[in-house]
Amino acid sequence: MRKFTTAIILVLMASLMVVGCSSGQGGGGDTIKIGWFGPLTGPTSTDGIHSRDAAQLAIDQVNKQGGVKGKKLELVAEDDQGKPEEALKAVQKLINNDRVVALIDGAYSGPSKTVAPKVQKAKIPMVAAYVVHPDVTKGGDYVNRVIYTGPVQGKAMADYAVNDLKKKNIAVLYVDIDYGKSIYGAFKEEVQKLGSKIAIDRPFNMGDKNFSSLLTAVKAKNPDALYVVGYYNEASAIVKQAKETGLNVQFLGVDGFDSPKYLELGQQNTEGSTFTTSFYGSDPREVVQQFVKEWKAKHQSEPDMLSSQSYDAAKVIIEALKKTGPDSKALAKAINETKDLEGTSGKITFGPDHEVIKPVIFMTVHDGKFQFVKSKIYK
Amino acid sequence: MLAQQLLNGIALGFTYILIAVGLTMIYGVLKLLHFAHGVIYTVGAFSAMIGILYLNMNFIVAILFGMIIAGIAGVLVERLAYRPLRGTHPITTLISGVGIAIFVESLFQAIFTSDPRGFPATGMKVEPIHITSSISLTNSKLYIIIVGLVCLLLLYAFLKWTKMGVAIQAVSQDMRAASLMGVNVNQVVAVTFFIGSALAALAGAFVAYDFNSLFPTMGSIPGLKAFCVVVLGGLGSIPGTIIGGLILGIVESLSEGYLTGMVIDKDAIAFVILILILLLKPSGLFGKQVEKV
Numbered sequence: 077m078r079k080f081t082t083a084i085i086l087v088l089m090a091s092l093m094v095v096g097c098s099s100g101q102g103g104g105g106d107t108i109k110i111g112w113f114g115p116l117t118g119p120t121s122t123d124g125i126h127s128r129d130a131a132q133l134a135i136d137q138v139n140k141q142g143g144v145k146g147k148k149l150e151l152v153a154e155d156d157q158g159k160p161e162e163a164l165k166a167v168q169k170l171i172n173n174d175r176v177v178a179l180i181d182g183a184y185s186g187p188s189k190t191v192a193p194k195v196q197k198a199k200i201p202m203v204a205a206y207v208v209h210p211d212v213t214k215g216g217d218y219v220n221r222v223i224y225t226g227p228v229q230g231k232a233m234a235d236y237a238v239n240d241l242k243k244k245n246i247a248v249l250y251v252d253i254d255y256g257k258s259i260y261g262a263f264k265e266e267v268q269k270l271g272s273k274i275a276i277d278r279p280f281n282m283g284d285k286n287f288s289s290l291l292t293a294v295k296a297k298n299p300d301a302l303y304v305v306g307y308y309n310e311a312s313a314i315v316k317q318a319k320e321t322g323l324n325v326q327f328l329g330v331d332g333f334d335s336p337k338y339l340e341l342g343q344q345n346t347e348g349s350t351f352t353t354s355f356y357g358s359d360p361r362e363v364v365q366q367f368v369k370e371w372k373a374k375h376q377s378e379p380d381m382l383s384s385q386s387y388d389a390a391k392v393i394i395e396a397l398k399k400t401g402p403d404s405k406a407l408a409k410a411i412n413e414t415k416d417l418e419g420t421s422g423k424i425t426f427g428p429d430h431e432v433i434k435p436v437i438f439m440t441v442h443d444g445k446f447q448f449v450k451s452k453i454y455k
Numbered sequence: 456m457l458a459q460q461l462l463n464g465i466a467l468g469f470t471y472i473l474i475a476v477g478l479t480m481i482y483g484v485l486k487l488l489h490f491a492h493g494v495i496y497t498v499g500a501f502s503a504m505i506g507i508l509y510l511n512m513n514f515i516v517a518i519l520f521g522m523i524i525a526g527i528a529g530v531l532v533e534r535l536a537y538r539p540l541r542g543t544h545p546i547t548t549l550i551s552g553v554g555i556a557i558f559v560e561s562l563f564q565a566i567f568t569s570d571p572r573g574f575p576a577t578g579m580k581v582e583p584i585h586i587t588s589s590i591s592l593t594n595s596k597l598y599i600i601i602v603g604l605v606c607l608l609l610l611y612a613f614l615k616w617t618k619m620g621v622a623i624q625a626v627s628q629d630m631r632a633a634s635l636m637g638v639n640v641n642q643v644v645a646v647t648f649f650i651g652s653a654l655a656a657l658a659g660a661f662v663a664y665d666f667n668s669l670f671p672t673m674g675s676i677p678g679l680k681a682f683c684v685v686v687l688g689g690l691g692s693i694p695g696t697i698i699g700g701l702i703l704g705i706v707e708s709l710s711e712g713y714l715t716g717m718v719i720d721k722d723a724i725a726f727v728i729l730i731l732i733l734l735l736k737p738s739g740l741f742g743k744q745v746e747k748v
Contacts, residue, residue, distance in 0.1 A: 289709075321583055
């Protein structure tokens with residue numbers, strides 16, 4: 077026991093020293109620090125790691141070209157474990173110890189909602205990469221977002237389902253969190269406005285695996301399409317079990333589908349499912365092709381939607397830094413004035429509500445691969 | 456639609472039964488709530504996956520392999536986490552079990568990451584079988600029901616007609632008396648853990664195959680629900696566990712199919728049943744009167 081206690085004390089001392097050293101370098105110097113926080117451990121760690129790597133890629137690119145006004149950029153990444161309280165600690169550390177000039181929010185709704193007001197208060201500009209909860213940008217001028225909020229996707233899919241696919245009677249399964257509810261809310265409103273019906277709507281939980289009972293209830297209503305608002309784990313289980321239940325209708329989805337895992341877990345059942353997202357790797361624009369090439373060289377995999385969003389968030393900050401400098405007020409203003417910035421997820425412009433205006437992309441699964449259908453701007 | 460929902464419920468119930476039977480047998484011999492049983496289910500699913508991916512086994516061999524590995528894991532858990540604590544306060548062994556569960560889950564997350572992965576292709580496709588025009592069942596669910604029934608029959612025969620089976624029954628009636636009669640208690644406990652763990656592994660591997668998904672924390676909710684099933688049926692009672700499993704499966708399936716906007720989560724139904732049964736009939740549906748604790 078004694079030995080164990082000694083070991084713990086040693087570890088604590090060592091960690092104190094490490095922390096001490098890093099805070100010693102804070103501020104000044106030849107580098108400009110940009111903070112990043114998001115889940116690097118825990119159940120959503122894959123998303124967090126991709127997001128951090130993408131932000132790092134953007135920063136490496138600009139450093140290779142000589143940095144910003146002669147100064148190199150440095151990304152300081154902190155783990156929030158997917159928890160609001162850890163995110164708060166991470167952000168406080170980034171602001172107070174590391175003295176970052178701007179923050180990239182690589183986290184999900186819970187942590188982002190908690191952190192946004194504090195960031196606003198500290199007057200440090202922040203760009204949210206992939207969180208879709210509407211509240212995040214409500215605080216003021218210092219928080220912007222490069223992904224569109226849930227309702228935009230819902231509206232876009234309603235337009236596509238009713239006007240392009242001529243669906244009259246649409247069943248909806250949505251994940252019972254803000255993400256699912258906000259997208260479905262807008263979808264329902266728009267579908268009814270366009271004159272079609274919602275056949276049945278049912279919520280489900282993150283982590284559910286068995287959908288046979290829900291799908292039996294859906295099938296009994298004879299819908300002509302099934303809109304699933306959720307992430308790839310549940311979506312792939314739903315698409316698979318729907319085919320097994322004998323429900324052979326058009327599958328519609330959201331950007332939560334946009335992961336190679338969707339194809340892996342859902343197998344051939346995913347064929348023909350169409351969803352909205354904000355990035356596709358086969359986009360011929362140069363900025364996308366360069367991003368995809370460098371990502372592949374470094375990580376031996378295809379970049380996903382989250383990576384693209386995080387890359388764009390970093391890019392927004394970098395471009396603003398190039399225009400002004402590390403002064404936080406001027407930087408926030410420059411970020412807000414971003415217009416037609418060539419991002420990997422389309423031309424990025426911010427509206428007066430600090431939300432992005434860029435095209436919604438429709439993708440479908442064909443021959444076991446994601447393929448581009450069309451893109452359209454919705455406001 | 457009702458028939459279809461009942462069928463869904465029965466298939467779900469059989470996975471609960473396969474997990475819960477091990478728990479109830481272990482409670483029978485050791486009077487121990489085995490909280491690490493959920494991770495054994497996970498171990499079974501992952502071992503079957505490894506068998507297919509890396510050892511080139513076919514589906515059936517891989518399932519047997521998963522059962523054996525999980526059985527050995529179960530025996531090890533007993534040997535390392537429970538036996539040194541035998542005779543201490545029950546809460547101590549219970550906490551030891553929780554600790555093992557957390558350790559194994561974290562270990563699996565470190566090795567396999569927390570991402571769900573697909574069950575490797577085996578040439579056995581999951582396909583619907585149409586019983587009537589409106590009622591269908593996937594072949595994988597049908598296998599779960601058939602394999603579950605076969606295993607329960609084999610278990611019954613084992614407990615009834617083999618020497619070891621009778622020894623297990625003797626130990627569950629009275630461990631001290633059995634050991635005084637020359638029964639090797641440690642051996643009986645090890646065999647019980649092996650059988651119980653193998654059955655949980657069977658459920659784990661089939662669920663992973665059916666849903667095409669396995670991940671390190673896959674066993675935690677099924678493990679807890681198996682507890683509810685065991686308490687519902689009566690601790691230590693195998694027939695009670697079977698009925699309890701079917702009840703839970705069917706209730707979950709029907710409530711999800713017919714009720715919308717439920718106040719409680721569907722995963723919480725099992726625990727509501729647990730609370731009700733503890734309030735109304737603490738010994739469970741088929742349990743013996745609660746003895747001195």
